[in-house]
Amino acid sequence: MSTTNQNSLLRFTTAGSVDDGKSTLIGRLLYDSKSIFEDQLEAVENSSRKKGLENADLSLLTDGLRAEREQGITIDVAYRYFATPRRKFIIADTPGHVQYTRNMVTGASTADLAIILIDARHGLVEQTHRHSFIASLLGIKHLVVCVNKMDLVDFNEDAYQTITSAFRNFSSRLDIPDIKFIPISALLGDNVVEASAKMPWYEGGTLLSHLEEVHVGSDRNLQDCRFPIQYVIRPQTDEARDFRGYAGRIASGVFKVGDEVVALPSGMQSSVKEIFVGADAVERAFPPQSVTITLESDIDLSRGDMLVRENNQPQSLQEIDAQLCWMGEEGLNPGVRYIVRHGTTEVKSMIREVLYKVDINTLHRNEDDKQVGMNDIARVRLRTASPLLADDYRRNRTTGSFILIDPGTNLTVAAGFVS
Amino acid sequence: MxxxxxxxxxxxxxxxxxxxxxxxxxxxxxxxxxxxxxxxxxxxxxxxxxxxxxxxxxxxxxxxxxxxxxxxxxxxxxxxxxxxxxxxxxxxxxxxxxxxxxxxxxxxxxxxxxxxxxxxxxxxxxxxxxxxxxxxxxxxxxxxxxxxxxxxxxxxxxxxxxxxxxxxxxxxxxxxxxxxxxxxxxxxxxxxxxIWNYITREKIALPSLYFAHDRKCVVRDGVILAHSEHLPHRDGETPEMMRVRFRTLGDLTITGAIASDADTLEKITAEVAATRITERGGRVDDKRSExxxxxxxxxxxx
Incomplete structure (x- = not known):
């Protein structure tokens, strides 16, 4: 591991529409952290002028597809990168309008933190509820609520406090342990990278300093040892004739050389002989490392099997209750045998029952309408052709998540959460 | 560790x-x-x-x-x-x-x-x-x-x-x-x-073109191109010796070099960290249209 470059990675997601200042905020973060290059800025300024705009339209930085530039919309999740001397950041920037749920779920699935923007003039709106609920559904542990456009309410503290207490009321229904509020003006830069001189009543840090400092390491599950086998390495060369290594990424827990392990589904026992990162032997491995593990005894495992500890095993489920976020253009069809891709396994399934749909703006359950279409969130019961080694999504984002694939089109049609 | x-x-x-x-x-x-x-x-x-x-x-x-x-x-x-x-x-x-x-x-x-x-x-x-x-x-x-x-x-x-x-x-x-x-x-x-930090850390070998060297080049529309038999000269262009390195490697005819003295990985990484132009800024192929x-x-x- 490097000793020269000890800064960590933070993946976060931003959601919102053009009007709430999201593009301006991201542009501000990139620009003030000097992550926009001169030729990029020049290209954006030229395009903005061609469109008759006075200021550079920073959304043009990543709205790079022809259709997006022509129609002035964002079609898809865009990934942007910036770094400070303290941390590297990956932003999954999701559009707020068409296909909003599908895109936000996709962007949030790999994020540690979500930024929600609220317009200080309007307070909480439907979109605020929707974005917060999706962040909670996806198991994001850190939320930053930016009350934006403070310049348009004269940097007034009461306006800010009214919004934060309304959000606190609403968020008691969510499952997000860390919620942080910051009053900002993305347009003028107040409290984004530089502290604001106009809001002396706010004693917290800026958005960037919070992003640099927020601790996400403890969000990783280090208790439950789960190693889904991804690929079997058998060199069959003269030097390594008998080598049989199990390659994969640690989903959770810490594996050490010498640990007693159980291979599932067979239940055979062995112990960890060696752990490699590339060609280098290491003593232990933890998430999200990609390693190769060899075992003391000569047991034959394959892709889809899992190494765990005897006293801490996942559930073996064939009847699964799960939330689905539907993403396919065609709605859920109970007659189709969707393929479940879970970890490193793929298995056929049948959707036995749609229990209810969730209204994503109010969180109300709807048990009367069971037609599930694109952007719907539904609770279903499904049956798989063979058991899945799964944990509750709340406890394990890797072994608790799956996707559904339409066997006719090969398209990914839903994201699933075991619960 | x-x-x-x-x-x-x-x-x-x-x-x-x-x-x-x-x-x-x-x-x-x-x-x-x-x-x-x-x-x-x-x-x-x-x-x-x-x-x-x-x-x-x-x-x-x-x-x-x-x-x-x-x-x-x-x-x-x-x-x-x-x-x-x-x-x-x-x-x-x-x-x-x-x-x-x-x-x-x-x-x-x-x-x-x-x-x-x-x-x-x-x-x-x-x-x-x-x-x-x-x-x-x-x-x-x-x-x-x-x-x-x-x-x-x-x-x-x-x-x-x-x-x-x-x-x-x-x-x-x-x-x-x-x-x-x-x-x-x-x-x-x-x-x-x-990429550069990782190459430095892992000591990955690279073609010599990435490091500063002396080469005959022509400057065309602000882009420094390597002189070669595949690059037909335009009127008034004369190749001259320059100290350059390449940030990306594509074809001879379209890959722009940058004037640079960075001849080690450490110097290149420092130069990349300080630069204000994207690496494809020198690629003629990307400039044909938006x-x-x-x-x-x-x-x-x-």
Whole structure:
């Protein structure tokens, strides 16, 4: 591991529409952290002028597809990168309008933190509820609520406090342990990278300093040892004739050389002989490392099997209750045998029952309408052709998540959460 | 070694890329690594060697030779394949031209950049490759910012950016019909600076072109191009000796050099960290129009 470059990675997601200042905020973060290059800025300024705009339209930085530039919309999740001397950041920037749920779920699935923007003039709106609920559904542990456009309410503290207490009321229904509020003006830069001189009543840090400092390491599950086998390495060369290594990424827990392990589904026992990162032997491995593990005894495992500890095993489920976020253009069809891709396994399934749909703006359950279409969130019961080694999504984002694939089109049609 | 079970960002990127490479080997019948000879595809090859150690990389390196490559690139390519014991497959643009499949561009902006796509798709079809791993990164160019790790191509090799499969968590859906293939981008989340820091940390060998050296160049429309037999001179152009290095390696005729004294990895990394122009800022091929990368990608370009 490097000793020269000890800064960590933070993946976060931003959601919102053009009007709430999201593009301006991201542009501000990139620009003030000097992550926009001169030729990029020049290209954006030229395009903005061609469109008759006075200021550079920073959304043009990543709205790079022809259709997006022509129609002035964002079609898809865009990934942007910036770094400070303290941390590297990956932003999954999701559009707020068409296909909003599908895109936000996709962007949030790999994020540690979500930024929600609220317009200080309007307070909480439907979109605020929707974005917060999706962040909670996806198991994001850190939320930053930016009350934006403070310049348009004269940097007034009461306006800010009214919004934060309304959000606190609403968020008691969510499952997000860390919620942080910051009053900002993305347009003028107040409290984004530089502290604001106009809001002396706010004693917290800026958005960037919070992003640099927020601790996400403890969000990783280090208790439950789960190693889904991804690929079997058998060199069959003269030097390594008998080598049989199990390659994969640690989903959770810490594996050490010498640990007693159980291979599932067979239940055979062995112990960890060696752990490699590339060609280098290491003593232990933890998430999200990609390693190769060899075992003391000569047991034959394959892709889809899992190494765990005897006293801490996942559930073996064939009847699964799960939330689905539907993403396919065609709605859920109970007659189709969707393929479940879970970890490193793929298995056929049948959707036995749609229990209810969730209204994503109010969180109300709807048990009367069971037609599930694109952007719907539904609770279903499904049956798989063979058991899945799964944990509750709340406890394990890797072994608790799956996707559904339409066997006719090969398209990914839903994201699933075991619960 | 960290005590608190935290990885630094290069370790985390490495782990992600190794996961993607292994997923390709597991999900596809005939994967290949598209090897350009540039630093990104060299890093992909290095990551593949790590992902499958101590076994050999279980897929060939496929190189599309435009006939306008730097000699240093070709020598480096052959030596690397030999050292890793990996099969090398070369698709030749000259052969595609000779067979009449494409017509050489003429005129002042002529290059073989776009012609490569036909050779690439022919080579993929001949080799029956169902997954082609490339070294592209999302931070490189705006049309790439929305690229998936597993990017679907139809049976004409075309990309449909508006109908991409959503990619959730690390669950990559490589399911496809016969004749279709995937492009896979393990370096999606890396930036240029990450690449240089990683090359320095892992002591990865690179072609000498990346380091500052003296070379005969011509300056055309503000871009420094290497003087060679493949670059016809325009009126008034005289090659002069300059101290330069290359930030990306494409064809001789389109890859701009930068004036630089950086002749070690440390100096290059420092220079990259301080620079205010993107690395493709010197690529004539990207400047043809605002969406020239998207247009080429839709046709099946890298």
């Amino acid at each position: 960290t005590q608190d079970y935290q990885l630094d960002h290069l370790d985390e990127l490495e782990a992600e890329s190794m996961f993607v490479l292994r997923e390709v080997a597991a999900q596809f019948e005939r994967p290949a690594i598209l090897f350009s000879g540039g630093k990104d595809s060299i890093v992909v090859t290095h990551l593949a060697a790590k992902a499958f150690a101590p076994a050999r990389i279980p897929m060939p390196l496929v190189h599309i030779d435009t006939g306008h490559n730097f000699l240093e690139t070709l020598e480096f390519r052959d030596a690397l394949a030999e050292r890793l014991g990996v099969q090398l497959v070369v698709g030749s643009v000259q052969a595609t031209i000779d067979a009449g499949r494409v017509r050489e561009e003429t005129g002042a902006q002529a290059s073989r950049n776009r012609l490569q796509t036909t050779t690439l798709l022919d080579t993929i079809e001949e080799g029956k490759y169902d997954a082609c791993i490339g070294g592209a990164r999302r931070d490189e160019e705006k049309a790439r910012a929305k690229e998936r790790f597993f990017s679907h191509r139809d049976d004409f090799g075309q990309w449909d950016p508006k109908h991409q499969r959503p990619e959730l968590w690390n669950l990559f859906n490589g399911n496809h019909m016969p004749g279709e293939h995937f492009r896979v981008f393990p370096l999606n989340n890396w930036t240029e600076l990450d 969406t020239s990368m998207e247009d080429r990608k839709k046709e099946g370009y890298f």
